[in-house]
Amino acid sequence: MQIVVNGEAQEILSECTVFQFLENKAVTLKAAVVELNGKILTQEHWQSTFLHADDRLEILIFMGGG
Structure with missing residues (x-):
């Protein structure tokens, strides 16, 4: 099945939760x-x-900096 992530088409094998998708992509969940x-x-x-x-x-990751 196809979804669009940050403007780019991506194929995922089956329905999954947003949480499972983010974990699979190694997204820093707290940020x-x-x-x-x-x-x-x-x-x-x-x-x-x-x-x-x-x-x-759309996934936005906030990063600290100085």
């Missing part, structure tokens, strides 16, 4: 903000929200 189909998805919903074909996922 991430996720937008799914144009709406911010809070971390408390990552484990219960499944990705579906043609979903659009």
Whole structure:
């Protein structure tokens, strides 16, 4: 199944939760903000929200610096 992540099409093998997808991509979860189909998805919903074909996922990672 295909989804769009940060503007790029990606193939995933089966439906998975947002949390599973982020873990698989080794995303630093504490520093991430996720937008799914144009709406911010809070971390408390990552484990219960499944990705579906043609979903659009934007992942922002915040980094500290000086």
